[in-house]
Amino acid sequence: MTTILPVRRRTRRRPALWALLLPFVVMFLLFFVAPIVYAIVQSTLATRSSGLGFGPPETTFVLLDNYVRALTDPAFVASLGRLLAFSGILVPLMVVTALGLALLLDTGRARAPRFFRVLAFAPYGVPGVIATLLWGFLYIPATSPVLQVLSAVGIDVVPLASGTVLFAIANIALWGFAGYNMVILLAALDAIPGELREAARMDGASMWSITWHIKLPLVRPSVILVTVFTIIGTLQLFVEPLVLQPLTTAISSTYTPNLAAYNQAFSQGNPNLAAAMAVIVAVLGFAFSFGFLRLVNRKGNRAW
Amino acid sequence: MSIHPARRARLTRLVAGSAVVALTLAACSTGSDDGTADGGTPDEPVELTFQSWVPNIDQAVDAFNDSHDHIQVTLETITAGPDGGYATMLSAVQAGNPADVVQLGYDAIPDFLVSDALEDITDHVADAEATFVPWQWQTGVFGDRVYAVPQASGPLGQFYREDIFDSLGIDYPETWEEYYEAAQVIRDSDPDRYITAFAFNQAPWLIGLAQQGGAGWFTAEDDAWTVSIDGEETISVAEFWQRLIDEDLVKVEADFSNEWNADLQNGNIVTWISGSWADAILRGTAPETAGQWAVGPVPQWSAGENVSATWAGGSASAVLKGSEHPAAAAEFALWLNSDPQSVDILTNVGAGWPAVADTSQVASLQDDPEVFDFYGGQDIWEVFAESDAAVDTSWEWPPLSSTLFASLTDNVKEAVDTGTPLVDAYRQTQTDMVAALEGRGISVN
Numbered sequence: 001m002t003t004i005l006p007v008r009r010r011t012r013r014r015p016a017l018w019a020l021l022l023p024f025v026v027m028f029l030l031f032f033v034a035p036i037v038y039a040i041v042q043s044t045l046a047t048r049s050s051g052l053g054f055g056p057p058e059t060t061f062v063l064l065d066n067y068v069r070a071l072t073d074p075a076f077v078a079s080l081g082r083l084l085a086f087s088g089i090l091v092p093l094m095v096v097t098a099l100g101l102a103l104l105l106d107t108g109r110a111r112a113p114r115f116f117r118v119l120a121f122a123p124y125g126v127p128g129v130i131a132t133l134l135w136g137f138l139y140i141p142a143t144s145p146v147l148q149v150l151s152a153v154g155i156d157v158v159p160l161a162s163g164t165v166l167f168a169i170a171n172i173a174l175w176g177f178a179g180y181n182m183v184i185l186l187a188a189l190d191a192i193p194g195e196l197r198e199a200a201r202m203d204g205a206s207m208w209s210i211t212w213h214i215k216l217p218l219v220r221p222s223v224i225l226v227t228v229f230t231i232i233g234t235l236q237l238f239v240e241p242l243v244l245q246p247l248t249t250a251i252s253s254t255y256t257p258n259l260a261a262y263n264q265a266f267s268q269g270n271p272n273l274a275a276a277m278a279v280i281v282a283v284l285g286f287a288f289s290f291g292f293l294r295l296v297n298r299k300g301n302r303a304w
Numbered sequence: 305m306s307i308h309p310a311r312r313a314r315l316t317r318l319v320a321g322s323a324v325v326a327l328t329l330a331a332c333s334t335g336s337d338d339g340t341a342d343g344g345t346p347d348e349p350v351e352l353t354f355q356s357w358v359p360n361i362d363q364a365v366d367a368f369n370d371s372h373d374h375i376q377v378t379l380e381t382i383t384a385g386p387d388g389g390y391a392t393m394l395s396a397v398q399a400g401n402p403a404d405v406v407q408l409g410y411d412a413i414p415d416f417l418v419s420d421a422l423e424d425i426t427d428h429v430a431d432a433e434a435t436f437v438p439w440q441w442q443t444g445v446f447g448d449r450v451y452a453v454p455q456a457s458g459p460l461g462q463f464y465r466e467d468i469f470d471s472l473g474i475d476y477p478e479t480w481e482e483y484y485e486a487a488q489v490i491r492d493s494d495p496d497r498y499i500t501a502f503a504f505n506q507a508p509w510l511i512g513l514a515q516q517g518g519a520g521w522f523t524a525e526d527d528a529w530t531v532s533i534d535g536e537e538t539i540s541v542a543e544f545w546q547r548l549i550d551e552d553l554v555k556v557e558a559d560f561s562n563e564w565n566a567d568l569q570n571g572n573i574v575t576w577i578s579g580s581w582a583d584a585i586l587r588g589t590a591p592e593t594a595g596q597w598a599v600g601p602v603p604q605w606s607a608g609e610n611v612s613a614t615w616a617g618g619s620a621s622a623v624l625k626g627s628e629h630p631a632a633a634a635e636f637a638l639w640l641n642s643d644p645q646s647v648d649i650l651t652n653v654g655a656g657w658p659a660v661a662d663t664s665q666v667a668s669l670q671d672d673p674e675v676f677d678f679y680g681g682q683d684i685w686e687v688f689a690e691s692d693a694a695v696d697t698s699w700e701w702p703p704l705s706s707t708l709f710a711s712l713t714d715n716v717k718e719a720v721d722t723g724t725p726l727v728d729a730y731r732q733t734q735t736d737m738v739a740a741l742e743g744r745g746i747s748v749n
Contacts, residue, residue, distance in 0.1 A: 048745030056420040249721035
C-alpha cells in the first residue's frame with residue numbers, strides 16, 4: 001500500500017511537471033544552450049578568400065584552427081597572462097576588503113552602520129562605463145586634482161603607465177564591487193544566531209576570538225560565493241580597459257581576452273576567431289570556478 | 305526560395321497600388337512610369353534606407369526627398385563604421401535585410417568586397433566618372449567594376465599657431481628638415497610647449513604621414529598583394545619621428561583626448577597636421593584662439609616638391625548586396641555626392657573635402673567669413689584644394705584594413721610605451737598584416 005501511493009502520485013504529476021518546467025526549458029535552451037552551441041559551431045568555421053580577396057569568400061570547416069591560431073598568437077596569450085595577474089591582484093584584495101568592511105559594520109560598535117552600508121554600496125549603482133570615465137579623469141595629470149596636489153609636493157604618480165595600469169583598473173573594480181560583496185557578507189553575518197555570540201561572550205571570548213572562531217567559519221559559504229563571483233567577474237574584464245584605452249599607451253586592442261574577441265568580432269570582421277577566443281575564456285572561467293570550489297571543499301571546514 | 309516577408313509585403317502593396325492606379329486611370333493612358341530607376345512612381349515611390357554616421361546628413365537626405373518623388377530615402381543614423389557600424393552592416397547583409405545605401409570609408413570598401421557585401425553599380429554610375437577627382441573615384445573601382453561613389457576626403461594640411469610662429473621668428477617650415485628646426489625653437493621657448501603631438505593612437509594620421517613620405521603599403525600585382533609597410537620610405541618617416549620623440553621635441557599624446565584638447569587651447573601644442581575637416585574641430589575645441597591660426601601645406605621631404613596625402617582616404621556611398629532596389633540606390637548615391645546642392649550641404653555639415661572635381665560650384669567652399677576669421681582671414685580652402693590635387697593616386701587600400709589600423713596602433717603604442725624603436729613597430733605591423741591576409745586565404749607576394 002505504502003509503495004503504491006507515491007507511484008500513482010508521480011504519474012499524476014507528470015503532465016503538470018512538464019507544463020511547469022516548459023517555460024524554463026524553452027528559455028534555457030533558446031537563450032542559454034543555443035548561443036553556446038552557436039558560438040562553438042562558429043568557432044570551428046572560417047571564411048577564406050583567394051587571390052586579391054575580392055571574390056565571394058567561402059566558409060569552410062576548420063575544426064580547431066581558430067583555437068590554434070588564438071593560442072599561438074603571442075598577443076592573445078599575453079592577454080591571458082595579464083588576466084591571471086589581474087585575478088591575482090583583485091580577488092584577494094576584493095575578498096579581504098569586503099570581509100573587512102562587513103566585519104567592521106557587524107561589530108555592533110559601528111556608528112551609523114546603515115549610513116555606511118549605503119555609502120559603501122553606492123558605487124555599485126554607478127554604471128561601469130561612467131565609473132571608469134570618472135576614474136579616467138582622476139588618473140590623468142592634466143585633469144586630476146589628486147595627481148596635481150601630489151605632483152606639487154614632489155610625488156609624481158602615473159597610474160596609467162604600463163607597470164601600474166593593472167592596479168589602476170583593479171582599483172576601479174574594487175571601488176565598484178567591494179560594497180556589493182560586503183552586503184552579501186553582511187547578510188550572512190546577520191543570519192548568525194544571536195545565542196551563539198551571546199554564549200561565546202558568556203564564556204569570556206574576546207571580540208577577536210568571536211570573529212575568528214564564530215563569525216568567519218559561519219560565513220564561510222558566503223566568502224566562497226563572493227570569491228567565485230569575483231573570479232568570474234575578473235575573467236570578464238572588458239569595460240574598464242575599453243574605456244581607458246584612448247588615455248594611455250599601455251592598453252592595446254588585445255589587452256584582455258574579451259577585448260581581443262570584441263575587436264576580432266566587431267572591428268576586424270573575424271567572428272569565427274572571436275568565437276574561439278570567447279570559448280577559451282568561458283572554459284577558463286569554468287575551470288577556475290570549479291577548481292576553486294573543489295579546493296575549498298576538499299579541505300573541509302578547516303580551509304582557514 | 306520563398307520571398308522575403310518584407311519584400312512580399314511590399315509586393316502586395318505594389319500590386320494593390322497599381323490595381324488602384326489601373327482602375328482609376330483606366331481611360332487615361334498617360335501612365336506615370338517615366339522610366340525612372342526600379343519603376344518608382346510619385347504615388348508608389350521606391351523606399352530606400354540609408355545608413356550613415358555623418359552628423360546632420362539628414363539635411364541632404366531631405367533635399368533629395370524634396371526633389372525626387374519616385375524615390376524616398378529614410379536615414380538611419382548608426383555608429384561610426386570602425387566603432388561598430390560596419391559590423392552592423394555586414395550582419396544585416398548576412399541576415400538578408402541590409403540597408404540599401406551605406407556610408408563607407410575608402411579603406412573599408414575592400415573589406416566589404418572580401419565579405420561579398422557590395423552591389424556592382426557600374427551600369428548605373430560609370431558615366432559619372434569625370435565628375436569626380438580621379439584618385440577618389442578610383443577608391444571605389446576594382447577590376448573595372450564600380451562599387452562605390454566617392455563622397456568626401458580629408459586632404460592633409462598643417463594647422464599652426466601663426467601668432468606663436470611669428471613671435472618666435474619662425475618661417476613656415478616648407479620641408480621636414482625645417483620642421484625639425486622649428487620644433488627645436490618651439491621646444492626651447494617654453495618648458496610645456498611642443499610643436500605637435502605624436503598621436504600614437506591615430507592610425508589614419510600615421511598612415512597619412514607614411515603616404516606623404518612616398519610609401520605605398522599595398523599593391524595588387526599578379527592576383528596577389530605586395531605588402532611593404534616596412535619599405536624604405538616608411539622607415540625614413542619613422543626614423544624622422546623617432547628623432548623628434550628621442551629629443552623630446554614632440555609630445556607623445558593621443559589626439560582628441562582631454563589632455564590634447566587642453567594643449568590646443570593653451571598653446572602647448574602649436575601645430576596639427578590633419579584633414580580639411582579639422583578646421584571645424586579646431587574652432588570647436590579652442591574658440592579662444594580665434595584669429596591666431598593659419599594653414600599651410602604639409603612639409604616636404606625634398607624642397608620644392610608638392611606631395612600630399614589624406615587622413616586615411618575618405619568616405620563613400622555604396623549599395624549593399626541584397627538591396628531590393630540597386631538601381632534606385634545607385635541613383636541616390638550618385639545624387640548625394642555629386643548634386644551641387646547636396647555637395648554644398650555635405651561640405652557645410654563637415655563631411656569633408658568634396659570628391660567632386662569642380663569645387664567652384666560648392667557655395668560653402670567660397671568666401672566663408674565665419675571660417676576664415678578664425679584663421680586670420682586666410683582662405684584656407686585654397687590650401688586644401690591644392691593638397692587634394694596633389695594626393696598620390698596610386699595608394700591602394702587592402703582588404704582587412706581594420707586589422708591594419710588595430711595592429712599599427714597597437715605596435716606604435718607599444719614602441720612609445722616601452723621605448724623600443726618605432727621602425728620595429730612598422731616591421732611588426734608588416735608581419736601582422738601579411739599573417740592576417742594569408743590567414744584569410746588571400747595571396748601575398
